[in-house]
Amino acid sequence: MTDPASTNTENTPPPASYPPKGWTAFLPWLKKIRPPRLFLHEEGLFLLLAVIIGLFSGLAVVCFQIAIDWTRIRLLGSALDPTPLRLLLVPALAGLCVAIMVIHFFPQVRGSGVNQTKAAVYIYDGYIPFSTVIGKFLTCSLAIGSGQSLGPEDPSLQMGAGIASALGRRLHLSREKVRLIAPVGAAAGLAAAFNAPISAVLFVIEEVIGKWTAGVLGAIVLSAVSSVMVLRVFLGEQPLFRVPPYHLAHPAELIAYAILGVIGGIASLMFAKLVCYLRPRLKALPRWTHYVQPAAAGLLIGIIGIWLPQVMGAGYDFIDQALHDQFTWKLLIFLAFFKIIATSLSFSSGTPGGMFAPTLFIGAMIGGAVGGVEHILFPHLGGTVGGFALVGMGVLFAGFLRVPMTSVFMVLEVSGNYSIILPVMIANTIAYLISLKYQPVPLFDMFSRQDGTDLPSMEEQRETGTLQVEDAMRPPAEVVLRAEEPVAEAIRKTSGSPHEFFLVSHRSGDWTGVTKEALRGLAKEGKGDSPLARVLPGKLLPWLHPDQPLDVALRQIGDWPLIPVIHRADFNNLQGVIALSDILAAYGAATGKAYRSKVSLQPSGPQAALGSE
Amino acid sequence: MVVSLVLLGVFFAITGFVNSRYHATQAALGGHWYARGVAALKANQPLKAVDAFHTALVYSRDNSAYELQLAEALVESDRLNEAEVYLRTLWVREPGNGTVNLELARLAARRSDVPDAIRYYHNAVYGVWDSDPIVHRRETRMELCEFLLAKKERTQAESELIAIVANLPPDAALHAKVGGMFLQVQDYPRALQQFQQALKLKPKVKGAWAGAGEAAYQTGDYAEAYRYLQKAVAESSSDLQAAQQLEMCKLILSLDPFGRRLSQRERIRRTLAAFDQAVARVKQCAQNLGVNFQAKQPNTPIEDVYAKAKKMQPKVNERSLRRDPDLISNVMDLVFQMEEQAERSCGLLPDPDRALLMIARTRGATER
Numbered sequence: 002m003t004d005p006a007s008t009n010t011e012n013t014p015p016p017a018s019y020p021p022k023g024w025t026a027f028l029p030w031l032k033k034i035r036p037p038r039l040f041l042h043e044e045g046l047f048l049l050l051a052v053i054i055g056l057f058s059g060l061a062v063v064c065f066q067i068a069i070d071w072t073r074i075r076l077l078g079s080a081l082d083p084t085p086l087r088l089l090l091v092p093a094l095a096g097l098c099v100a101i102m103v104i105h106f107f108p109q110v111r112g113s114g115v116n117q118t119k120a121a122v123y124i125y126d127g128y129i130p131f132s133t134v135i136g137k138f139l140t141c142s143l144a145i146g147s148g149q150s151l152g153p154e155d156p157s158l159q160m161g162a163g164i165a166s167a168l169g170r171r172l173h174l175s176r177e178k179v180r181l182i183a184p185v186g187a188a189a190g191l192a193a194a195f196n197a198p199i200s201a202v203l204f205v206i207e208e209v210i211g212k213w214t215a216g217v218l219g220a221i222v223l224s225a226v227s228s229v230m231v232l233r234v235f236l237g238e239q240p241l242f243r244v245p246p247y248h249l250a251h252p253a254e255l256i257a258y259a260i261l262g263v264i265g266g267i268a269s270l271m272f273a274k275l276v277c278y279l280r281p282r283l284k285a286l287p288r289w290t291h292y293v294q295p296a297a298a299g300l301l302i303g304i305i306g307i308w309l310p311q312v313m314g315a316g317y318d319f320i321d322q323a324l325h326d327q328f329t330w331k332l333l334i335f336l337a338f339f340k341i342i343a344t345s346l347s348f349s350s351g352t353p354g355g356m357f358a359p360t361l362f363i364g365a366m367i368g369g370a371v372g373g374v375e376h377i378l379f380p381h382l383g384g385t386v387g388g389f390a391l392v393g394m395g396v397l398f399a400g401f402l403r404v405p406m407t408s409v410f411m412v413l414e415v416s417g418n419y420s421i422i423l424p425v426m427i428a429n430t431i432a433y434l435i436s437l438k439y440q441p442v443p444l445f446d447m448f449s450r451q452d453g454t455d456l457p458s459m460e461e462q463r464e465t466g467t468l469q470v471e472d473a474m475r476p477p478a479e480v481v482l483r484a485e486e487p488v489a490e491a492i493r494k495t496s497g498s499p500h501e502f503f504l505v506s507h508r509s510g511d512w513t514g515v516t517k518e519a520l521r522g523l524a525k526e527g528k529g530d531s532p533l534a535r536v537l538p539g540k541l542l543p544w545l546h547p548d549q550p551l552d553v554a555l556r557q558i559g560d561w562p563l564i565p566v567i568h569r570a571d572f573n574n575l576q577g578v579i580a581l582s583d584i585l586a587a588y589g590a591a592t593g594k595a596y597r598s599k600v601s602l603q604p605s606g607p608q609a610a611l612g613s614e
Numbered sequence: 615m616v617v618s619l620v621l622l623g624v625f626f627a628i629t630g631f632v633n634s635r636y637h638a639t640q641a642a643l644g645g646h647w648y649a650r651g652v653a654a655l656k657a658n659q660p661l662k663a664v665d666a667f668h669t670a671l672v673y674s675r676d677n678s679a680y681e682l683q684l685a686e687a688l689v690e691s692d693r694l695n696e697a698e699v700y701l702r703t704l705w706v707r708e709p710g711n712g713t714v715n716l717e718l719a720r721l722a723a724r725r726s727d728v729p730d731a732i733r734y735y736h737n738a739v740y741g742v743w744d745s746d747p748i749v750h751r752r753e754t755r756m757e758l759c760e761f762l763l764a765k766k767e768r769t770q771a772e773s774e775l776i777a778i779v780a781n782l783p784p785d786a787a788l789h790a791k792v793g794g795m796f797l798q799v800q801d802y803p804r805a806l807q808q809f810q811q812a813l814k815l816k817p818k819v820k821g822a823w824a825g826a827g828e829a830a831y832q833t834g835d836y837a838e839a840y841r842y843l844q845k846a847v848a849e850s851s852s853d854l855q856a857a858q859q860l861e862m863c864k865l866i867l868s869l870d871p872f873g874r875r876l877s878q879r880e881r882i883r884r885t886l887a888a889f890d891q892a893v894a895r896v897k898q899c900a901q902n903l904g905v906n907f908q909a910k911q912p913n914t915p916i917e918d919v920y921a922k923a924k925k926m927q928p929k930v931n932e933r934s935l936r937r938d939p940d941l942i943s944n945v946m947d948l949v950f951q952m953e954e955q956a957e958r959s960c961g962l963l964p965d966p967d968r969a970l971l972m973i974a975r976t977r978g979a980t981e982r
């Protein structure tokens with residue numbers, strides 16, 4: 002917990018100029034202060050650290066958002082529609098600066114923050130260099146502030162993870178804790194960026210760590226809450242979007258929401274396919290082009306911005322306007338289409354920044370358009386365009402980022418309206434299923450494969466069914482002995498069986514086992530008339546139930562040649578038996594199937610040809 | 615750990631400083647764009663105003679004043695749906711805000727949604743106003759009345775007007791306005807009261823004489839109406855309605871045998887003239903309808919009243935009426951019957967007949 006270098010300085014006398022003068026001189030002095038021996042062991046420290054990480058991340062996100070706003074006002078002016086000259090010059094020139102910074106000073110900031118956090122967890126033992134935090138802050142502020150079509154959430158997530166990693170290393174946490182601390186920071190960063198702690202916690206669990214364990218969950222929740230608290234202290238209580246009042250005016254509206262799910266699913270596919278197509282191809286271009294790619298992307302976005310300034314930057318203000326029915330449905334379709342193009346260009350060109358905000362933007366525009374069309378075709382339904390725009394955001398989140406749980410909770414958290422749950426669930430599920438069907442590899446996994454790493458896919462883990470005992474067990478065809486039966490009777494029963502080992506059922510529901518040889522030995526000892534229960538050794542067999550995971554069977558089986566699989570409500574009811582060979586055979590079959598499916602999903606063409614960045 | 619905590623403190627302080635500067639800048643930018651929006655609205659450029667208010671809201675989110683102005687600019691640009699969404703958002707935040715409710719009421723009124731409009735107008739009346747709540751409430755109620763009158767919801771409008779009267783300040787123009795509204799809901803006594811109040815406060819208030827004249831005319835107080843209408847016509851000779859009503863008043867006052875302070879002779883003279891007038895009118899009407907009075911049995915109502923007149927005619931002379939003053943009432947009752955029947959059968963009547971009919975109605979109302 003303390004710096005090891007400072008542990009034996011307690012008895013050394015203070016320097017002559019104690020305390021030292023000048024604030025910089027205080028740093029070594031502060032380091033030498035021995036903190037009170039806290040009664041915290043590592044678990045407690047981890048939770049306390051989660052709060053501190055949350056506070057740091059919250060502050061970083063506050064500064065980050067201020068920096069983006071400040072950059073935008075300085076570079077593009079305070080109007081919502083900047084002058085054409087600024088639109089053509091600013092994103093292009095800023096893109097050039099960003100490219101130089103990324104290539105020469107912060108090469109780690111390129112790419113998805115989610116994947117880099119996952120890489121820190123699964124590859125680098127939780128290590129994220131602090132320069133990544135600084136690099137993300139500077140390059141993303143400049144890129145997003147200058148109008149590149151990217152969002153601040155992904156960088157915030159990575160900054161949070163980077164801060165957490167630095168703190169963990171500084172405090173000499175164990176390797177396991179340092180590995181876990183990056184997602185804690187990621188949750189804090191994302192929570193502050195979204196001003197939505199529940200969604201951030203769910204996202205990190207759903208996409209980064211993929212498991213619910215009490216220790217990690219507690220730390221993630223604490224960090225998310227503390228970061229959001231900091232954000233609200235500084236930037237106010239208001240949610241990310243001002244959502245107009247919503248109510249489901251008519252059940253028939255759910256059909257329109259289902260259609261929104263279909264359209265959103267298709268749009269997610271288009272968006273994902275375009276990014277996955279462009280990214281490796283642009284990356285494969287000669288190195289010198291990497292300097293001009295962000296500038297070229299910026300120029301193209303600036304040209305789009307002359308007619309549609311809404312597509313520039315994160316676009317939150319325009320999402321707000323879409324929620325308030327400020328655009329016609331035709332304009333909304335244009336905005337969604339050009340935002341897909343602009344974001345694909347920005348992201349694929351290597352400009353650092355996230356895709357959460359553009360995803361929400363596209364979703365809101367598509368949702369608003371569907372709502373607008375519904376309003377024209379079926380005015381009697383009385384649905385609000387704002388409701389559709391809100392659901393649309395969740396739809397794209399589910400379809401494009403492939404985080405179905407987060408997408409539902411994000412809409413609920415952002416809207417603060419539970420009555421929107423039905424449309425959200427319907428539309429998000431449809432979009433998610435369409436995306437799952439036609440884009441089997443989720444976006445983040447595709448990025449990681451394009452970058453030459455194979456990070457664990459949380460969706461794959463979710464979708465891959467766990468092997469259960471019933472997948473490996475055999476039917477109970479063998480002779481089953483009863484504990485009350487005499488030894489002679491047992492010998493008679495087992496004499497015709499080819500097997501050597503037999504299960505013995507006790508009235509109490511316990512099970513034991515006996516071999517043919519043991520039975521014969523007992524008979525020789527003159528115990529032929531004794532019941533098995535009296536003469537068999539007392540060691541009970543472990544048992545299993547059909548629905549238990551197969552790895553439980555592997556742990557239980559030990560040296561037993563066979564163990565019973567019994568009914569959960571009737572312990573004497575034998576459902577099957579399982580042997581080590583059965584378990585291994587089941588695993589073998591499943592692995593072969595998974596391998597075949599993975600091979601078939603490997604990216605081909607330029608993606609496969611590329612190495613890491 | 616200590617270093618981390620110290621760094622945290624330093625980071626807090628820096629962020630606090632940066633944040634305060636940031637908020638100051640945001641507020642200034644918000645104010646700047648808001649002022650531009652207000653100027654654009656004043657210059658009747660609502661589209662420019664909408665853009666400016668949108669921008670102002672970027673820098674000062676959840677600023678209700680900005681949102682309200684944006685909604686108003688959207689209404690001015692005829693983008694009613696968009697305006698309503700903003701107003702509803704504001705309403706959720708401040709359901710008791712008078713201004714927001716009033717704007718929502720106006721939007722509902724524009725799309726002729728009477729229940730919604732009434733609901734929001736009432737919310738505005740009982741809502742919270744930042745300044746001059748009494749004035750705002752009264753004006754809102756007046757607006758509600760105007761809306762109800764436009765939608766022909768007279769009963770509701772009348773109850774709102776009665777509520778307004780209870781808190782009306784001594785303002786002649788206001789009393790005259792309310793009087794005018796009472797005229798529209800056909801509550802003539804209350805209208806007359808309001809006009810009289812207005813004239814008492816300020817005799818020169820516009821339209822009050824004419825209003826009072828009409829109210830008195832409609833209540834059948836033709837003498838009073840004559841007095842007010844004379845002033846109204848003197849004040850504004852272009853007021854044709856007042857002039858017509860004045861003429862009618864003159865006629866009524868000259869024909870009415872039940873007028874006050876009339877000599878017996880004059881009363882009899884008027885009765886005889888009215889009888890002759892009514893008989894002539896019935897004959898003319900019968901002629902227009904092609905009815906023959908020679909038939910032995912009256913078949914039509916017009917023949918019936920004519921038969922009654924024929925029967926009474928021998929008694930209708932100066933001597934009989936002088937001898938039996940009650941006969942005047944009987945004769946006039948028959949006169950009224952004849953005029954009513956003539957109107958029913960032949961439609962619009964000439965002025966003298968109309969005057970007789972109005973005397974009949976006033977008398978009927980008085981007797982009732």
